[in-house]
Amino acid sequence: xxxxxxxxxxxxxxxxxxxxxxxxxxxxxxxxxxxxxxxxxxxxxxxxxxxxxxxxxxxxxxxxxxxxxxxxxxxxxxxxxxxxxxxxxxxxxxxxxxxxxxxxxxxxxxxxxxxxxxxxxxxxxxxxxxxxxxxxxxxxxxxxxxxxxxxxxxxxxxxxxxxxxxxxxxxxxxxxxxxxxxxxxxxxxxxxxxxxxx
Amino acid sequence: xxxxxxxxxxxxxxxxxxxxxxxxxxxxxxxxxxxxxxxxxxxxxxxxxxxxxxxxxxxxxxxxxxxxxxxxxxxxxxxxxxxxxxxxxxxxxxxxxxxxxxxxxxxxxxxxxxxxxxxxxxxxxxxxxxxxxxxxxxxxxxxxxxxxxxxxxxxxxxxxxxxxxxxxxxxxxxxxxxxxxxxxxxxxxxxxxxxxxxxxxxxxxxxxxxxxxxxxxxxxxxxxxxxxxxxxxxxxxxxxxxxxxxxxxxxxxxxxxxxxxxxxxxxxxxxxxxxxxxxxxxxxxxxxxxxxxxxxxxxxxxxxxxxxxxxxxxxxxxxxxxxxxxxxxxxxxxxxxxxxxxxxxxxxxxxxxxxxxxxxxxxxxxxxxxxxxxxxxxxxxxx
Numbered sequence: 231x232x233x234x235x236x237x238x239x240x241x242x243x244x245x246x247x248x249x250x251x252x253x254x255x256x257x258x259x260x261x262x263x264x265x266x267x268x269x270x271x272x273x274x275x276x277x278x279x280x281x282x283x284x285x286x287x288x289x290x291x292x293x294x295x296x297x298x299x300x301x302x303x304x305x306x307x308x309x310x311x312x313x314x315x316x317x318x319x320x321x322x323x324x325x326x327x328x329x330x331x332x333x334x335x336x337x338x339x340x341x342x343x344x345x346x347x348x349x350x351x352x353x354x355x356x357x358x359x360x361x362x363x364x365x366x367x368x369x370x371x372x373x374x375x376x377x378x379x380x381x382x383x384x385x386x387x388x389x390x391x392x393x394x395x396x397x398x399x400x401x402x403x404x405x406x407x408x409x410x411x412x413x414x415x416x417x418x419x420x421x422x423x424x425x426x427x428x
Numbered sequence: 429x430x431x432x433x434x435x436x437x438x439x440x441x442x443x444x445x446x447x448x449x450x451x452x453x454x455x456x457x458x459x460x461x462x463x464x465x466x467x468x469x470x471x472x473x474x475x476x477x478x479x480x481x482x483x484x485x486x487x488x489x490x491x492x493x494x495x496x497x498x499x500x501x502x503x504x505x506x507x508x509x510x511x512x513x514x515x516x517x518x519x520x521x522x523x524x525x526x527x528x529x530x531x532x533x534x535x536x537x538x539x540x541x542x543x544x545x546x547x548x549x550x551x552x553x554x555x556x557x558x559x560x561x562x563x564x565x566x567x568x569x570x571x572x573x574x575x576x577x578x579x580x581x582x583x584x585x586x587x588x589x590x591x592x593x594x595x596x597x598x599x600x601x602x603x604x605x606x607x608x609x610x611x612x613x614x615x616x617x618x619x620x621x622x623x624x625x626x627x628x629x630x631x632x633x634x635x636x637x638x639x640x641x642x643x644x645x646x647x648x649x650x651x652x653x654x655x656x657x658x659x660x661x662x663x664x665x666x667x668x669x670x671x672x673x674x675x676x677x678x679x680x681x682x683x684x685x686x687x688x689x690x691x692x693x694x695x696x697x698x699x700x701x702x703x704x705x706x707x708x709x710x711x712x713x714x715x716x717x718x719x720x721x722x723x724x725x726x727x728x729x730x731x732x733x734x735x736x737x738x739x740x741x742x743x744x745x746x747x748x749x750x751x752x753x754x755x756x757x758x759x760x761x762x763x764x765x766x767x768x769x770x771x772x773x774x775x776x777x778x779x780x781x782x783x784x785x786x787x788x789x790x791x792x793x794x795x796x797x798x799x800x801x802x803x804x805x806x807x808x809x810x811x
Contacts, residue, residue, distance in 0.1 A: 237432045239460050274730060275463045282459060319768045320723040321730070350693035350724050357459045357694065 239279045246276030251332060255284060258336070269329045274321060281328035281359030288337045289361050300341065300364035309334050311360075312343040320351045324358045331359025431460055434705070438464060444706050449654035452702045458694055465701035465732030469713070473734045475788070477771040478712065478780060479762045482565075482738035483530035485521050487551065488512040491538030493570075493618040496684035497604070497646060501538045512540060515547070519554045522562070529559055532738065532778050535566035536601050539574040539618065545589070548575070552594035563596045563778040569627035569638075570602030573619035583630040591634070597778055598631050600639030600674055606659050607652040614647065614685070625663050632669025637779060640670055640710075644699050645678040645691025653699070657706040664709045671780065672712035672735060675699045677719045696720045697731045704732030712780065722757065722765055729769045736762055 243249055247268060254261050262268070269277060302308060309330045311323075323342075330340050341362035344352035352363050429448055437444065444452075452461050490510050491501035502510035522533065533555055552564055567575070567590065575586045587595070605611055606621035619627070628638050642656050664670045677696055680686045691699075696719075704713045714735040715728035725736055740756050757765075759775070763786050766773035773786035 236430065236457070236460065238435045238463070239431075239457065242460070242463050275459055275466060278459045279457075279463070282457075319765075320727050321769055324727070348721070348723070350696075350721060351727075353693050354697065354724070354727060 239283070242273075242276045243280050243283075246273040246280075248272055248276060248280050252280060252283060255332070255336075256287075261333070265333070266329075269332060270325075274325055274328075277328045277332070278324060278358040281331040282357055284331050285340075285359045285361055289339065292361065293356060294339075294362045296341075296362070296364040297366065300362075307335065307337065308339045308341060310341045310343060310364075311355075312346055320347065320354070323347055323351060324355060327355045327360050328358045431455060431457070431464070435464060438468060438705070443708060446651075446654050446658055449657060449702060449706045450650050452705060453650035453653060453698065458698050458701070461705075462697060462701045462731035465704040466730055468704055468708075469732045469734055472711070475770070475772040476734065476774050477729055477766045477769070478735040478774050478776045479759075479766070480532055480738040480776050480778065480783075481528075481530045481759060482532040482534050482740060483521070483525065484534050484536070484740050485513075485518060487518050487535060487537055488540045488543070489538045490540040490542070492541050492574075493539050493615065494684075495604070495618065496614040497643060497678055498684075499679070499682035505540075505542055512543070515550055515554055518551055519558060522555055522558050526559070530562065530739070531783070532563040532565055534599055535564070536568055536599060537571060539571065539578075541578065545575065545579045549589060549593035552590060556594040564594050565597045565599050565778055566590075566595055568599055568602035569624045569631075570619045572598070572627045572631075573623045583627050584634065587631055587634055587636070591636075597636055597671075598628070598638040600641040600672070601676075603641045603656070603660075604643045605648045605652050606656045607648070610648045610652050621659065625659065628663060628669065629667055632667035637669055637671050639672045639674060639714075641674045641676050642699075642703075643676045643678055645695055646685055646688055653702070654706070657703060661707055661709060664707070668709075670710050672714050673703055673707050673710045674714040674716050674737075675703055675719075676716060679719075693720070693724045693727075696724055697728055700728045700733050701731045717757065717765075722761075726765045726769050729766070729771055736765065738762070 240249075243252065251261065251265070253259075311327055311330060327340060327342060331338075334340065339362050340360045341364055342352050342355045342360045344363055344365035349363075349365075352360075352365070356363070429451055434444065434448055434452065437448070455461055486500070488511065489500050489502050490505045490507075490512055491498075491503060493501065494503065495501070502508070504510065505512065522529070535551075548567070552566065555562060555564060572583060572586055575581065576583050579586070581589075602619065603621075603624055604615050606624070608621070611621060628640065631638050640660050642653065644653055660670065660673065675696070677691050677699075678685070678688070680688050680690055700713060700715060707713070712735045713733045714737050715725035715733035716737050717725035718737070718740060720728065725733070729736075739759060739762065763773045767787070767789040770789070772788045774782055775784040775786070777783055
């Protein structure tokens with residue numbers, strides 16, 4: 231498998247019977263017919279490792295976080311997963327995200343809306359193939375803030391969102407977080423965010 | 429050392445070192461770390477996942493300690509929000525639940541300087557009078573240390589008197605972070621790490637079983653977490669008396685570290701996983717749902733945890749610190765959490781003896797089956 235995958239992860243993907251999928255995907259070859267069934271029953275962490283590998287190779291380490299109206303620049307290059315409604319468990323959500331990454335078009339953005347599942351679960355999806363998060367900033371009780379309240383949210387919540395991405399530590403370093411909320415300037419990297427917070 | 433190296437060590441049943449633990453905490457691939465922990469978890473317990481019927485009671489929040497992370501304690505009797513339950517009120521908590529009684533009562537308190545020691549003895553004896561077979565898991569090592577110094581007894585004497593009154597085991601709270609660089613800043617005026625560990629050592633020598641914890645996600649480093657785990661592993665090598673380890677996520681609301689962000693779900697999963705890998709001699713790792721939310725606790729069952737704690741009821745310490753977890757889960761909800769994670773729910777007693785083994789359910793099918801049954805039940809009720 232590719233150099234990005236450790237032998238341990240490689241073995242886990244192989245032993246879950248998913249080894250041929252990454253190869254097929256890299257070659258843009260036809261995916262096996264029984265793929266959906268295999269992904270539905272595959273070991274979740276092995277599937278997550280596979281999806282994460284695909285994510286890293288195809289869209290890199292950048293995570294975009296949208297707290298307002300999230301853009302849809304090209305609908306064919308975006309899969310939006312609204313978690314919560316009809317989702318029996320967080321484990322099902324992780325599988326759904328991973329399957330979207332593995333079966334989706336090459337280089338597609340997999341965006342998870344945290345409104346239904348909460349930020350905690352949404353963060354975990356970043357390890358299972360997601361590369362975008364979107365949703366409203368909520369108050370402590372989880373209720374969405376009214377537009378009038380948003381002005382009071384300010385830098386602290388945006389800082390926390392950036393931390394959420396940073397703390398995932400997927401690649402061991404901070405990735406760019408684009409936070410488009412509140413009608414303020416786009417924040418393109420951690421240094422800029424730090425300057426703004428200061 | 430790489431993850432592959434760690435994997436080889438685990439296969440050879442070699443112990444992980446301090447450096448290994450730090451590397452695992454730092455490793456960017458949390459899912460891969462989780463896979464390793466899951467292998468160990470399944471080697472130890474297969475799909476078996478434990479919970480119990482328990483009840484939390486905090487009889488007083490008056491406390492002489494001034495821990496920076498605590499949102500529960502009020503420093504003096506009479507301070508706004510300070511409360512000490514009369515014994516009848518505490519016993520009433522159990523009496524009101526005798527239609528579906530808990531198997532275990534878990535009591536943790538502030539360090540109240542004004543109560544006589546007999547208050548605690550009477551408290552225990554009263555619960556046993558109401559329900560003689562209820563398991564009393566009460567008083568952290570920090571409380572036992574406080575009792576010893578405040579009432580002029582040794583740890584053995586305190587434990588002997590409390591056991592005579594009905595105490596059965598000790599919970600794990602109060603460990604926080606053992607390293608003095610952290611403990612000296614966040615919990616400088618209560619039992620030291622050595623004193624905490626000595627209380628557990630004495631309890632184990634007396635034949636008691638205890639749990640232990642680690643409060644993570646505040647000012648500590650990964651090195652401090654590794655140090656903490658290794659100290660517990662060393663104690664367990666010596667006594668074998670620890671039953672479970674419970675990583676506790678820091679919650680920042682209303683306490684002296686409110687400017688810090690709470691640890692994230694990824695950190696919770698990572699900490700559960702590394703704990704499972706390092707604590708090779710501690711049988712059980714708990715995903716404490718009050719601390720990490722039921723949803724994340726359920727995922728932790730795939731990252732090394734084999735226990736969800738219990739039904740809880742009336743937990744106030746985490747709620748004071750801003751936890752958004754529910755106040756209680758029913759047995760049905762706990763069973764469903766476990767089943768839908770593709771695991772086998774086992775209701776246990778405090779010593780992990782099986783009380784009831786529930787139905788197994790495959791991951792996808794099981795979830796559907798459970799939902800189907802629930803839907804049918806609703807239909808029956810409606811009709």
